Every structure is written in structure tokens, then in C-alpha cells.
Amino acid sequence: xxxxxxxxxxxxxxxxxxxxxxxxxxxxxxxxxxxxxxxxxxxxxxxxxxxxxxxxxxxxxxxxxxxxxxxxxxxxxxxxxxxxxxxxxxxxxxxxxxxxxxxxxxxxxxxxxxxxxxxxxxxxxxxxxxxxxxxxxxxxxxxxxxxxxxxxxxxxxxxxxxxxxxxxxxxxxxxxxxxxxxxxxxxxxxxxxxxxxxxxxxxxxxxxxxxxxxxxxxxxxxxxxxxxxxxxxxxxxxxxxxxxxxxxxxxxxxxxxxxxxxxxxxxxxxxxxxxxxxxxxxxxxxxxxxxxxxx
Numbered sequence: 001x002x003x004x005x006x007x008x009x010x011x012x013x014x015x016x017x018x019x020x021x022x023x024x025x026x027x028x029x030x031x032x033x034x035x036x037x038x039x040x041x042x043x044x045x046x047x048x049x050x051x052x053x054x055x056x057x058x059x060x061x062x063x064x065x066x067x068x069x070x071x072x073x074x075x076x077x078x079x080x081x082x083x084x085x086x087x088x089x090x091x092x093x094x095x096x097x098x099x100x101x102x103x104x105x106x107x108x109x110x111x112x113x114x115x116x117x118x119x120x121x122x123x124x125x126x127x128x129x130x131x132x133x134x135x136x137x138x139x140x141x142x143x144x145x146x147x148x149x150x151x152x153x154x155x156x157x158x159x160x161x162x163x164x165x166x167x168x169x170x171x172x173x174x175x176x177x178x179x180x181x182x183x184x185x186x187x188x189x190x191x192x193x194x195x196x197x198x199x200x201x202x203x204x205x206x207x208x209x210x211x212x213x214x215x216x217x218x219x220x221x222x223x224x225x226x227x228x229x230x231x232x233x234x235x236x237x238x239x240x241x242x243x244x245x246x247x248x249x250x251x252x253x254x255x256x257x258x259x260x261x262x263x264x265x266x267x268x269x270x271x272x273x274x275x276x277x278x279x280x281x282x283x284x285x286x287x288x289x290x291x292x293x294x295x
Contacts, residue, residue, distance in 0.1 A: 026066035
């Protein structure tokens, strides 16, 4: 795999100008050149830079780091045991696993984290910052859709596994039913999957309908349950110019005709008109907000 210096900047958070200085003055990286004499970096350079960045962020001077070989740098990294370093090291490891399509590295990193943290802590402290970084990396074309799908599906597996463990127990609170769904053509479900985990862990009954659900399917649920809270996360669909019409339709055909509420999160909520929000239509800015409301 080949990385430009801009890729290194995006992945490490260190400015390209600084990387060039470190490279020229301290020789910390060894770039290669293509047949057309264009500089590039390989995966070992990326890994070394991520480790150097971690050490630098913890007060190590670059002049000292540069005198250490790769093994010594790796040892220094492993000796940093505070919470911030665990988070940064785990995110770096997950990014390397993504870049190299390395499922074993992902699994071993996750397993080590799970011996020290709860799944909830891993999700909030590691997975959410990781996914935010991945979104930026995708936007800057540093990674391909294949990289994004690879890592998100591994995270998806972990959410499902932890949710299944909770589903061995009957709901302790049946005062309301949560129905989780994504609108038609919306497929970004990680946040919704995690919310399903949180709701079940709080003792409520959930119906997880998943991605790309037609309106008619939501109407069918009304035949079986009262006091429903529908939850959705809208990332791309309905688009910004259609989302208010979508809310009008779901309000008129489902929410107002039943004892139901609609809770919505996701990027597209910023385009929802304030006139659409009322006691039965609620907008949330984050997963944490929805989780707090459930608790």
C-alpha cells in the first residue's frame, strides 16, 4: 500500500510540513519513489509515524524519539498506560487494521480493550472517535469505501454480539415499546444498532426493523403495540430537500393517528424545520442525548 504525505497528515493528525521537517532533520521516515520520481510511504512508515505521534503527544521530544529504532519506539508506546494513551493506541491500532484489512489485529485490540473496559466505554471512548476520523478520511479520499465497510462491519459485529447477550432476558419495563428503523434508502445503521443495545440494557422491549424501511411497514407495527416510540437516525436519506416532507407524511399517517412518538438523530436533522418539532416529534444531537432520555 502506498501513502502520500497528505495521507500521512490525515491519518496521524501531524501537518505535512511538520512531517517533512521531522523527516529531513531527524530521518524518522524513509520515503520511496515511484518510477516517475514521486515520493510515497509504505505501511511500515505509517505505523512508525502513528507510534511517534503517540509518543510526541505524551511529551517525548522528537530528537529523542528519532534516536530509537522501531522496536524501541514500540516498547515506549507499550509502556504508556494512562487512559489517554490506551485510547490513542487503540484507535491507531484499529486504523492500521483498517488500512491493512487485518481482522486479526482488530480482534486482538478489541479483546485487550474488553479486558479493561466495558463494551459501553469502548463504544463511546474508542469507536465513536474512530468512526468520526474514518468519516474525515473517507471525505479526503485517504481511504476507499472498501476500508470503511471493512471496519464498520467489524464494529457492527461487536454491537450485535453484545446485544444478543442482553436478549437472553425478558424486558423488565413494558410501559413502552421502542421501534428502531431507518427510512427508505438509508443504510447507515451503526448508531441505530448501538441505540438498540442501550434500550435493551435499560430493560425495555425493542423491535429492530433495520435499514431502508418503507412507511407501510411502520403502519403494520401499530396493529400490535400501543405507546410506541419510533427511533431513527438519518444520515443521507431523506435528503435535505425532502426531509421535511418525509416528517409531514410520517406525522400525518402514523404519529398523529396513534399513541406514538418519533425520536430522530443524525446529520440530516440540521435541515428539519423547527415548525415540525412538537411534543411527539423530538430531535436529538447525539447518541448520548437519546441514551440519557431513555435512562
